[in-house]
Amino acid sequence: MAEVSRRRRFATAAMIGVVVYALVVGVLQLLPPHYDPIREAESNLAVGPFGWIMNLNFLGRTVTTAFALLAISRVGPATGLRRVGLISFGIGGASSAVLAFFATDVDVPSGTGSATSTPSGLVHLLVAAIGFAAALLGILILTAWLRYQSELRQTYRVALAFAALAAGGALWLALSATVAPGLIGLAERICLTGVLGWTFFVCAGIRRAS
Template sequence: MTTQPLTAGRRRYAAAAMAGAVLYAVVDVVLHLLPPHYNPISDAESNLAVGPFGWIMNLNFLGRAAMTFCVIAAIGGTGPATGLRRTGSWLLAVGGVCSGVLAFFSADVHAAGASGLRVSTAEGTIHLYVASLGFLAALAAFVLLTLWIRTSPKLRNAYPAALAFTLLAGAGLASLGMTIGFAPELLGLAERICLVGILGWAFAVAAAIRRSAP
């Protein structure tokens, strides 16, 4: 009697996470086509939240937070509650909260023609630190949860994709750190590689959970 509602809930959360990952990516792309036309190669994604359509990006940050908690809910109803799953889920929750907080603290946008990160206000400083914490927490969560997936009978088939997206997110985050110091004109590209890893991991794992639910 209790298995069917749990299965249905897991499928709903997984489907919502998949839709959220796709919607986030689509909104990101659309915003780049709107004024003030930030450069996706050199400009940070957070710049999209500054400008006449910035409110849409702020809603997108909140949407990413909601998507993250849908992933956590779907994971929580799958397989045994091991230490890896619990710790990974808590770290992923930190990443989700950070994404939501970004909607309330705008980034500092550099002057036209400049590259890299510029922090000149308390609000921009909070945004930068929260964004950094969110990326690090999400990556740590992916490492732990991917190890958990490897040992989960229901999700073992998702391990290659989860590992690949974890490595992509890690490479993007490492590149992001290097671009800040050595190639600021490529900061936006590095950040978006990291985001592809994050969104791809969420979509792939949610899809596997949805398939595993009878």
């Protein structure tokens, strides 16, 4: 019973973390210098007078992922599929914390933030790419694992939908970087919506089942 209670608390904490992260991003986009969410990468929010808030938000996303991992790890018996999914998803979450310490290079003419001219910007870009890939792989694997968890059967379809959204956003993000840089912000946010939405609703399912 105590284990079920802990699982419920971890899931609830992760859900709150997702909501806080999304609210902070939404507010920061409205503050000076008024970032364009369609054109500019989310990392640009960490540059400027309110950048420190976004850096804290990056750290918060890592904590949110940790709570989600703790909740998921307490569902059903341990399997290789779950273990690999958790490791990959965890790498994606940990990368968010690294981003807080390496500022991106904001491409002033286009505002995409995709050009790098400093070591910090290069590290940020590489870590962000690795983080996106790892998080996406993690939720795809964990979605496959969810299919076989009877207590989360109702959650599977929602998880699959958000995993597909994240995958579509990631594909668009890869194409936007070279074909349509003016839409890189939108593509990134679609991918993040998939990842964060997956986290929220999977944890909501775990909370209901607890």
